[in-house]
Amino acid sequence: MNTTIMLFLVQDGITNGAIYALLGLALVLVFAVTRVILIPQGEFVTYGALTYAALASGQMPGTARLALAMGFVAFVLDLVAARKSLHGRLIARTFLTNIVLPGIVLAVTLYFAGQKPPVAVAMALSLVIVALIGLSLYRIVFQPLAHTSVLVLLIASVGVHLALQGLGLLFFGAEGQRGPAVLSAAFTAGSLRFTGQSITVYGITIAFIVGLWLFFGLTLYGKALRATAVNRLGARLVGIRTTLSGQIAFLLASVIGALSGILIVPITTLYYDSGFLIGLKGFVAAIIGGLVSYPLTAGAALVVGIVEAFSSFYASNYKEVIVFMLLIPVLLLRSLAAPAVEEEKD
């Protein structure tokens, strides 16, 4: 192997690793705040990617209708939950967020669907659609289960993953899709060629990580989210609603997922079920970070990306096997280092 190939593989690995880092961070965030292991994270990726690809090629993505349908269910659930103390402001608020907003998004999507909108519009619409789906998902599935055990939440999470994957097949069909690149410029440095897309991936990943860091470190809502993750009862005692934290966490996770998808789909052909494997690699990174540490997760994600790039060069048939095998030594080490943990008490 020569240096050029090595550099190329490292570059490829870092591009993928950056995406896994975003996904891993979202998984850690959602788990810390809601105790949900977010298996449908991969569906956020495919929904984002394929919605973007569909819009860019002038088709109408079914996800926009799904967002409205789920919003309607969430609206009904909100009304039922508050039936004893219904008041105008509450109804207006839930109507606005669950019906009006997805309704407007659907209308805008219908308007643009036939006429190949510019990349920025397609991107923004895809992000908003998936964000709405993520929010409703929390309201419909995970908020009613908030008091149950991690195991119940995990089972629900698997169920959601399967359901969304099935809907994905319905919306996007079985064929793979590719989307247009966000940036088409490219330049060469020495023997390395940097495409606009890979630069976009680096830029957006870094911007997102810095943004999250600022959000958690400086804003009241960011701190409230951390507080819920550290001590749920303590957070409630200062008036932070667990549901509010859950909504923010799911909102961030779905936006991160969709964004990752939009960043990948110009590079790789994505199918309705590709998200699972991509999400799983973010999950490997999150596990290496112990589902708590953000920096460790981001670092591990880069390692996962690079290992994947090298194994696809040397033993492409075994590339997934090698990536997932990374988990075994990590889990072994962790099990040796950590004292036996009792079943969670809440």
Next chain:
Amino acid sequence: MSALLSVTDAHVAYGKVEAVRSVSLEVGANEIVTIVGANGAGKTTLLSAIMGVLPLKGRVAFAGQDLARLDIEDRVAIGLGLVPEHRELFVTMNVEDNLELGAFRIEKSRAKASIERVYTLFPRLKERRKQLAGTLSGGEQQMLAMGRALMGEPKLLMLDEPSLGLAPIIVADIFRIVTELRASGVSVLLVEQNAQAALKIADHAYVMELGEFVLSGKATDIAANERVAASYLGFQHEGTSVL
């Protein structure tokens, strides 16, 4: 004038076991009320249920409003505060962030003034404001827990065993601050095993045994009661039997 907090015929159960039975109590404005009793009497359970952490059967009204339909967060918003026995601090966040979050439901402009007030009450917290809550000493953590609750501008602050495991000098400090709170218009419902100290500062007291109130009255009367003196204050009068 009606009481700030009134609890009528409250029952709290863990499954089939009733930990609190038919308890009624009142806390007036600008009043310190204490509930004394042995370990396991149900004091903590009662406070948690008033806050909405545990389900309660019976009637709880706060500032004239029925609390039945309000969850913990709503109760915080209308001026009820609880400093729980285990403090429930955000241990991986610093003192200032803990305090700032205490004012989550309060307007930002008012929170700025509150934080200065808390720092005046607990100068130690100001010295440690950039330190992580989990690295504070037990006494400082108790101060932070109280400070965080005060940031929410409660009308009634419920304190669960604030003196537990603390050095006597810190306990004295905390009790002094409780009386200062009353002076500044915050009512306090204080649950304590250290009955002697609690009765000294309280206006009104209830004695709890096995989930029920067995005695209530002015704190000075309760402190003078022989039965209470024998079982909770650690001295025995001639000729009285210990329960």
